[in-house]
Amino acid sequence: MNSNQKSFYEKINYKNDYIKTFLTTLFIVLMFVILNIFYMVHNIFNENINSKKQNIDSAFESYLVDFLIDKNKDFAERFPKNYAVNMRLGILYSYKKDYTNAEKEFKNSIEKAFSFDYTPSYQLAKLYIKIGKLQDAQYLMDKINDKSNKRLIRFKGDIYSFLGDAYYNQGYYALSVVKYEKSMIYYNAIKDKLLTSVRDKQVKAYISLADKYVENGKIDEAIMSLDNAYDLNSKDVILNYKLGLLNIDNDPRKAYELLSFVNKKEPQILNYDAYFDLINKISNIEIQKGNYTNGELYRKKALQYQKFVKNTLLSDKDLFIDVTKSELKTDIAAEEFIVTLQFKLQNNSGLDIDNLTIQAIFKDGETIIHDYKQKIYEDMKIFKAGDVSPPIVISASEPYKNRRTGSISVDVYAYKYPKYNVKLYSASIPKPPVIE
Numbered sequence: 001m002n003s004n005q006k007s008f009y010e011k012i013n014y015k016n017d018y019i020k021t022f023l024t025t026l027f028i029v030l031m032f033v034i035l036n037i038f039y040m041v042h043n044i045f046n047e048n049i050n051s052k053k054q055n056i057d058s059a060f061e062s063y064l065v066d067f068l069i070d071k072n073k074d075f076a077e078r079f080p081k082n083y084a085v086n087m088r089l090g091i092l093y094s095y096k097k098d099y100t101n102a103e104k105e106f107k108n109s110i111e112k113a114f115s116f117d118y119t120p121s122y123q124l125a126k127l128y129i130k131i132g133k134l135q136d137a138q139y140l141m142d143k144i145n146d147k148s149n150k151r152l153i154r155f156k157g158d159i160y161s162f163l164g165d166a167y168y169n170q171g172y173y174a175l176s177v178v179k180y181e182k183s184m185i186y187y188n189a190i191k192d193k194l195l196t197s198v199r200d201k202q203v204k205a206y207i208s209l210a211d212k213y214v215e216n217g218k219i220d221e222a223i224m225s226l227d228n229a230y231d232l233n234s235k236d237v238i239l240n241y242k243l244g245l246l247n248i249d250n251d252p253r254k255a256y257e258l259l260s261f262v263n264k265k266e267p268q269i270l271n272y273d274a275y276f277d278l279i280n281k282i283s284n285i286e287i288q289k290g291n292y293t294n295g296e297l298y299r300k301k302a303l304q305y306q307k308f309v310k311n312t313l314l315s316d317k318d319l320f321i322d323v324t325k326s327e328l329k330t331d332i333a334a335e336e337f338i339v340t341l342q343f344k345l346q347n348n349s350g351l352d353i354d355n356l357t358i359q360a361i362f363k364d365g366e367t368i369i370h371d372y373k374q375k376i377y378e379d380m381k382i383f384k385a386g387d388v389s390p391p392i393v394i395s396a397s398e399p400y401k402n403r404r405t406g407s408i409s410v411d412v413y414a415y416k417y418p419k420y421n422v423k424l425y426s427a428s429i430p431k432p433p434v435i436e
Helices: 003-045 047-078 083-095 099-112 119-130 134-142 150-169 173-189 195-215 219-232 237-250 252-265 272-288 292-312
Strands: 319-331 336-347 357-364 367-375 392-399 407-415 422-430
Touching (some): 083 119, 119 150, 134 150, 150 173, 173 195, 195 219, 219 237, 237 272, 272 292, 319 422, 336 357, 336 407, 392 407
Antiparallel strands (some): 319 336, 336 392, 357 367, 357 407, 407 422
C-alpha cells in the first residue's frame, strides 16, 4: 500500500470514528433528556421528591461521564493517532475534576495534533487556569507564534481574558490590567464582540487598583490609574465619581466637570457636601482672580443644588429599615401563597423629610406579582429627623397555579420623587410546600 492510499484510509477511519462518537454522544444526550422529562412529569404529582431528583440526576450524570470516558478510551486504543479522542478524554476528566489525567490527555492531544489546530493547546491552557497554574497557561499560549489565523487569535484573546479574571479575583489588579490589555489587542485584531466586555473588565480592574492605591495613601498613582480607565470609558458613572473626588484638591475645575456628570446621571449617589464645597471653592478662585460675576454664579449654583437635594433626593443612609416580619404562607382555601412584610423606618438624615413614599415590589422570577406604594405621612405631615415611623405592613398574594419559581423576592425602595429612588431592603422568601 503506497503512502497516498494509507493517508486515504486513515482519513476514512478518522471520519468513521467521528461519526461513531457523535452518534454515541447523541444517544446518551437523548437518554438524559428523556429521563429528565420523566422526572419533571413525576415531580408535578410529587412535590416531595425534589431532593431525590437532584441526587438521581447527579448520579446519572456521573454515570454518563464514566460511560463516555470508557468509550473514548476504547477509541484511543483503536485509533492511537486520532488526537480528537485524547482531547475529548481531557475534557471529560476535567469535568470529573481528575486534573492529572486531564492534563495528560491534553498533552497527548497536542503531540498528535495537526500543526494548524491549536484547540488542544487552548483546552490545556483553560485547564491550567482552572487549577491555578496561571504562568503555565500563559507560557502555553506565548510559545505559539502569532499568525493570521482567526481561530488562534480568538484563542489567545480568550486565554488572556481568563488570566485577567483569575488575577483580578486574587486581588492582583495591576496584573489583571496587563492581561486584559493583551486580550483586547487580540480581540481588536479580529473585531470580536467580546472586546467591549473585556474593556469593561479592564476599567473595573483600574478602579480596584486605584482603590488599593488610595488605601496606601498613593493619591497620584490612584489618579493615574483612574485616568487610564477614563480613556477607555468616560461614561462610567462610578469612575467619574471617584476621579472627581480625587481631583478636588489637585484640579478643582476637572473635579467639577466630573462630578457634574455624576449629578446629571445618578445624583442620588453623590456626596453633596463635597460637591457644595467644591463649587464654593471654584467660586472663591474666580473672585480671587477678579471674576466677581463668575464667582457669584457659582455661589448661586451651590445654593440651587442645596435646595434640590433637600427637596428631592434621598440616600440609603438617610433611612434605617428595621424588618420585624418576613414570611410566606399558604392559604389552602384560596389556593394562594401569601407573603407579608412588616417594618419600621427611622429618619437618620439629620433633616426633616416630607413627601416620602415607600415602594415594595414583589416578584416571582422576573414577573411582578405586586407593586405597592404608600406615603409615610399624609395631610402635609413630615417625617422629622430622628423619628421612627409607625409599623408598615405590606402583603401580596399569588395563586398556586401561577407558580413560576420556588420563592418570591421583595425589594423595598424609598423616594421623594420616583426618578430618584433608593433601595432599602432586598430578600428572597422560599415558598412552602403545597398540601393538596
